[in-house]
Amino acid sequence: MCTANSLERFWPSSRALSSLWSVLVFGFVWIVQDRSGALYGRPASMAVTVQAPADITIHLQDPTNCDTTILLGPAIFNGHCPGPIDYETWSVFDTLFSNGGNMYFPAGSFTVYYKVSDACRMSGLDSMRVTVYDAQLPQVVCAPAQTINLSESGYADVPAHIFDGGSTDNCHHLYFKIRRMMASTALACQDPLNPLNLFNDYARFCCADADSSGILLVLRVYDVFPGEGVVSDTAGKGRYVDCMVTAIVRDKLAPSVECPPDHTVFCGTDADDLFAGGSPLISDNCGIATVDTAFLDLRDPCGGGEYRRTFTVTDRHGLVTHCTQTLHYLRLHTFDGTDTAQLRWPSHKTVYACRIDLDSIQAGAPVIVEDGCALVVVTKRDEVYQFSMGGVCAKVLRYWQVIDWCRYDPLFTPNPRIPENGYYAFVQEIKVIDTLPPQIFGVQDTVIGIQVPGCGPGLVNLPPVQAEDCGSTTALTFRYEVDYDHNGVTDRSGTGRDASGLFPPGRHLVWFFAVDSCHNEGSLQVLVEVVDAKAPNAIAMYGVSSSLAQMPAGAMVSVTARLFNNKSNDNCTQANRLRYSFSEDVSDTLRIYTCDSLGRRDIRLVVWDEAGNSSEVYTYFVVDDPDSLCPGGLHGLRIQGIVATGNWQAVPEVDVSLESSGMALKVQSDAQGNFMFANIPAGSDIQIRSSRSGTYTAGLTTADIIRIQRQLLGLEPFSHSWEYLAADVDMSGGISTRDIVYLRRLLLGKIQELPHQHSYLFIDPSYTFSDPASPYADLDLCSKVVITQARQNETVRMLAIKIGDVNQSYRANGLTEVPYETIRFFAERSERRMGVFISQPVSIRGFQMSLSASGLCKDWITGLISALPEWSNEHYRLEGSEIVISYSSPGILHWDPSVPLFEIQLKEDAAFCAGELQLSNVLDPECYLVDAARTISLLQKDAQSASPPFSWVRTHSDPGTGMHVVHLYTASASDVDVQIYDLNQRTISAATRPLQQGLNELIFFREQFGPSGMYLLRISSGNHSVCRKLLAF
Missing domain, CATH: 2.60.40.3080 (Immunoglobulin-like)
Structure with a gap:
């Protein structure tokens, strides 16, 4: 049992140290002294020993919790005092009065104390470490690219947390470090406190970084404190997360510039001297790229005002600063025209010149010495007095006027024209002596041809002459004289440079004269020879034939070029004095033909007049051998013929080919449709074919369309085989509306040729078709003329069928038969339309015409409308101001003259266009009545009463x-x-x-x-x- 003598008392005391608790136990030993004075103490065997549990570490796995409750185990103790035992377990967060137990801990490392006390007041104390470990790393969010502005020093130290975009951690405070991804190669951008580019609390940027598009950096986020300043890459290992960030470095500080001071000076002071001594003070955080200097002179003509010098400073990043230095100029009046050192007048002059040209007379001018404080203007006025005396042709009074406009006041009274007001005047006398005449040029001797009937005078165009006097071509007067036939008599004269006019053939003399301002006259003589340049009118007999005759040298015939003449004539040369040749050689006048020339020979006849002019015409010469003078016995047959339509209209320029065994010949029909093959072997089997393309529209009219329509509808069937062949326009082997479409498009000019490129069919007129109403199957057989075993000269005929010409209106001259009776149409114009009417009630089947709107506005027509049945744009072609119309109806139309046949639609602004419709030559104007065709005449409505x-x-x-x-x-x-x-x-x-x-x-x-x-x-x-x-x- 413990007594007071053996009691040892412990008073615990506690204080906080860096978030940990430490417990200090102060022991007080009670010393008991008995009456004898002996001292007694507590023996050591009475002490309490305590052993806390081992240190523990707890890992938090739940990212949502940063703390936990831990069940602490009991401590082991040993004591010697019987009785009750007191337990106490505590940490900085809680105190338990038990041996261990459940206790709350956040993340971190903490000390837990165990204390055991017995009834004898003896106690023992021990501790353990509890570590609560956060296993979750920080959630890092990097900021987007950050713009960093450099400071005046040219640097910027930017804290690491600036680049954080909102990083978080579930348990701890966050710490930031940063470094460049790659160390800067610019020495100025290297941090002397971090030369190895380790992680630091900030990143340093400099002017060199402003030249890049972006600087890459590594931001490191810790959830434990890594330490101050620069740390190694391994510091806080396992407790950080990195991310990449970008810094955009900008230099936004413009340069600083301070100009030299302004100055105030008098006019005339040299600005360069003032500017030479001063330069601006310039600075910039990143350095200067350029310094430009501009000068602006704002001084007035009298030297007063400002003169500015502006410095423009641009740093290496394009930032600009300006400053201006100004020189203020004050006026002074320093010019004095009465001082000969400042104004010296020119002396009187005698000038030797080849003309009076006031601008070219060099007689001197006032000599002026002025400074920047005066505005001196010199003017002059001349008075010219012309006369001719002693070689002097003129006297010039030159009035000089000198004004200093910096002093001159036009309102100065009583008289502003005095030297005291800045006005000075002088009269200079100039005598001009001129004895040289102008020099004439530009025309020379020439030969000119004229073309006039009757060999009379013709218009001769001569170039206008030129003249030069003292280097100038102005202030000259011209005249001319013409001596016809160069006989010394002036026949025509006039003023001016141009002597063009009527000249008869012959040699003529033309004199040109030029007079200058001093009455000196120059002349030029030109010989003009006028000759006849009109070619003769060559007319040849078309076709001459002759037979071979037996001559000592063999069978031959000779002809002269004159033989082919058929009343050729000329305007100057008499007909009997014309010469004839077969080529450009005037001596080539004779041709000799022999047996190798049998048949047709083309002849070129050249007609010459006495002036050497020539023209040519072509004909032909036929050589035959009726007496069989040429070797070959029965050889030498002549096959001739004609190509003509069913109504005997000749077709020229037809390619006619003859085929026989071992022979293939081709000729072309002449203007009368004739052709001939000569020297054909007797007994030959012969086939003759013909073909022609081009002239597709010859003989075609809308009347042919009407006729084909009526055939298709059975209203008026064809009666001849050639009609069926002519109506098959597309040569498809039958008649359809497709043929009508092709025919109308040809007439309107929408197409220029047919797909098969044939304009005619040629058949043997004696051929009998197996089916006259369907002759297409026989086309190959009927298209040739066959002669079997020819024994004599033959004359054949080829029937020409003009494709599309169903009514045979084709004529031999390539024209179309025109109706001789007429019908009147008239045009009436309103604001937006122009109608075309028939002048009388009439029954029609169709019409065709072409109109020209010349004189009206360009492209003023927008379209055509009509009440005609089935009217469409297939019935007309509109191109600019030209209209071509072809309309047909298989039935009969009874037309009211009050209703327009068609109307032309005009643009809105056409009311301002003048002009009228006229018939053009594109398509014959024809109207087709029930029983006949009529030629259309077109009048304007207001012209009906006065035709x-x-x-x-x-x-x-x-x-x-x-x-x-x-x-x-x-x-x-x-x-x-x-x-x-x-x-x-x-x-x-x-x-x-x-x-x-x-x-x-x-x-x-x-x-x-x-x-x-x-x-x-x-x-x-x-x-x-x-x-x-x-x-x-």
Whole structure:
């Protein structure tokens, strides 16, 4: 049993140290002294020993919890005092009055104390370590690219946490370190406190980084404190997470510039001297790239104002700063014109010149010495007095005026024109002496050809002369004199540079004169020889034949070129003085033909006049051997023939081929449709075929379409086989609406040829078809003329069928038969339309016409509309201001004249366009009545009551013969004046032609025109006149 003498007392005391608790036990020993004075103490065997459980470590696995409750085991103890035992277990978070038990711990490392006390007041103390370990690493979120602005020093130290985008940890406070992904190669960007580019609390950036698009860095996030400043890459190992971030470094600080001071000076002070001594003070955090200097002179003409120097400083990153230094200039009046050192007038002069040109007279000028404080302006005014005396042709008074506009006041009173007001004047006398005449050039001796009928005078165009006087071509007057035939007599004279005019053939002398301002006259003599340049009108007999005759050298025939002449003529040379040849060699006048020349031979006849002009014409010569003079016995048969339509219209330019055993010949039919093969062996089996393409529209009209429509509908069947063949336009072996489409598109000009490229069919007119209503199967057999074992000369015929020409309106001149009776159409215009009407009630089957809207606005027509049955754009072609129409109906249309046949739609702005419709030559104007065709004449509505004396219906030209045929319509007999001009408005021919009532035909032959080219044909009667262009082939 414990007594007070043996009691040892322990008072525990506690304090906090760095979040851990330490327990200090202070022991007080009670010393008991008995009465004898002996001391007694507690023996050591009474102490309590305590052994805490071993240290433990707990791993937290739940990411949502950062703490836990741990069941602590009991401590082992040993004591010697009987009685009750007291237990106490505690940590910084809790105290248990038991030996161990459940206790709360957050994440971290903590000390747990065990204390055991017995009844004798003896106690023992021991501790253990409890570590609660957070197994979850931080949840790292990197910030997006961060823009870093450099400071004035050129550096930026950016804390690591700036690059954090909201990282979190479930249990701990977070710590941040950062370093570059790659160490900077720029020395300025290397941190002297972190030379090895380890993780640090901040990252350093410099001006070199501003040149890159982005700097890559590694942000490291710890959930334990890694230490201050630079740490190694292994610090806090296992307790951090890395992520990549980007820094965009920018230099946004513009350069700093301080200009030199401004100055105030007087006018005339040199700005360069003032600027030379001062330069701006410039600085920038990252360095200067360029310094540009600009000068702006704002001084007025009198030297006052400002002169500015602006410095533009640009750093290496493009940031710009400006500053301006200004020089302020004050005015002074320093110019004095009365001082000869500042103003010296020119002296009086005598000038030797080749003309009076005031701008070229070098007589001196005022000499002025001025500074920047004056604005001196010099002007002059000349007064010229012309006379001729002693070689002097003029006297010039030159009034000089010098004004200093910096001092001059126009309102100065009483008189502003005084030196005190900055005004100075002087009169200079100049005498001009000129004795040299102008030099004339630009025209030289020449030979000019003219083309006039009757060998009379012709227009000769001479170039205008030029002249030069003292290097100038101005201020000269010109005249000329013409001496016809160079006989010393002036026949014509005039003023000006151009002596062009009518010259007769011969040698003529032309004098040109030029006079300068001092009355000096220069002259130039030019010899002009005018010769006849009009070629003869070559006319040949078309086709000459002759037979071989026996000569000592053999069978032959000789012909001269003159033999083929058929009244050729010339404007100057008499017909009996014309010469003839077979080529360009005028001496080539004889041809000799022998047995090797049997048959047709093409002849080129060249006609020459006395001036050496020539023209040519082609004909042919046929050589035959009726007396069998040539070797070969029965050889030498002649096969000739004609190509013509069913109504005997000749077809020229047809390729006719003859085939026989071992022989293949080809000729072309002439203008009369004739052809011939000569020297054909007797007894031969012969086949003759023909073909021709081109001239697809010749003979075709809308009347053919109407006829085909009526055949298809059974209203009017064909009666001849050739009609079926002509109606098969596409050569498909039958007749259909497809043939009508092709035919109409040819007439409208929408196509230029047929797909099969044939314009004619040629058949043997004696052939008998097996089925006349369907002759297509026999086409190959009927398309050739067969002669079996020819024994004599033969004459054959090829029947030409013009494809599409069902009514046989084709004529031998390539034209189409034109109806001689007319029907009037008239055009009436409103604001947005122009209607075309028939002038009378009529029953029609169709019509065709072509219209020209020349004189109206370009592209003013937008379309055509009509009340005609089945009207569509297939019935017309509209191109610009030209309209071509072909309309047909298989039935009969009874048309009311008050209803427009068709209407032309106009644009909105067409009301402002002047002009009217006219018939053109593209398509013959024809209207098809029930029983006949009529030629259409077109009038404007306001012209119905006052009809013109004639109407131009159509024009046809034949390139083969050069002939032009003009059809005119007149309501009554009258005369018209006919004139032909060239494009220079020179008259080629003029005549008066009578017209009969109705349709008239005027024929113009090739001989009535000059050389090939464009001509103007004007036909007039009274005040009515029509002009058209014609091409001479």
